[in-house]
Amino acid sequence: MLCDAVIHCGNCNVSDPKPTCGVVTNPPIRGESVTLSCTMTYRRLTDEIHQNPGAGFSTSISWETAAGTSSSKSTYLTVEINNERLNVGETLTVDVVTLASGTEIPSYNCTAEFSFTDKPSSTHVYAHNDVSWTCVSAPVNTWCTYSCH
Numbered sequence: 838m839l840c841d842a843v844i845h846c847g848n849c850n851v852s853d854p855k856p857t858c859g860v861v862t863n864p865p866i867r868g869e870s871v872t873l874s875c876t877m878t879y880r881r882l883t884d885e886i887h888q889n890p891g892a893g894f895s896t897s898i899s900w901e902t903a904a905g906t907s908s909s910k911s912t913y914l915t916v917e918i919n920n921e922r923l924n925v926g927e928t929l930t931v932d933v934v935t936l937a938s939g940t941e942i943p944s945y946n947c948t949a950e951f952s953f954t955d956k957p958s959s960t961h962v963y964a965h966n967d968v969s970w971t972c973v974s975a976p977v978n979t980w981c982t983y984s985c986h
Contacts, residue, residue, distance in 0.1 A: 841961060842871060842984075844876070853927045855877065855883040855949070855970045856876060856948070856949040856970060857875070857972060858874065858876075858947040858973075858974045859873070859975060859977075860873055860874075860942055860974065860977045861873070861932075861976045862937075863984045864980045865942055865963045865978075865979045865980060866936065866937060866979065866980050866981075867939070867940070867979040867981050868936070868938070869936070869937060870936060870937070871935060871936075871942060872933070872934050872956075873900065873933045873974060874931075874932045874958045875899075875900060875930070875932075875949075875972060876898075876928065876929070877880060877896075877898050877949045877970075878927070878932045879926050879967050880914060880925060881925060881926055885968055893953070894925065894954060895951075896951055896952075897927040897929075897948075897949070897950050897952075898930075898948070898949045898952065900931060900933050900945055901945065901946040901948060902938065902945065902946070903933040903981075904905075904935055905933045905936070906933065907931065907932070907934075908931070908932050908934075909929070909930060910929075911927050911929045912963070914926035914927060914928070926958040931947070933945075939979065940978060940979055941976050941977065942972050942977065942978075942979060943955065943976050944973050944974055944976050945974050946971050946973055946974075947961060947971065947972045947973075947974070948970065948972075949969060949970050950968070969974075
């Protein structure tokens, strides 16, 4: 299932979940390490999140088949309501450091996933409608370096 803007989950909306990805080392030099980066930000849009958060969910982001040293981080988006800090979103980033060994760094896939979980409720039933998006990094030509003697 692909959507452009908003996922509806119970009484909350999740926006901006599509990942962006690509080679961030500029210029990518042949024979040196380069970094592939994939980032996704989501926000829960409901104002009533502190009263009834609706269905629960978890998120993940990962590179598929990109070999190298992987690292990831996440930054929470929070608001303060009634002296309580609430998580209303998150930015997830996963980087892979790999060797630029040929004339081109090929395309790789990065996938962001949302897994929704049911929540006990006497008045609502929540569907298990997990969704994912895949970003395909563009192939990038590598640069050669020459030394003059």
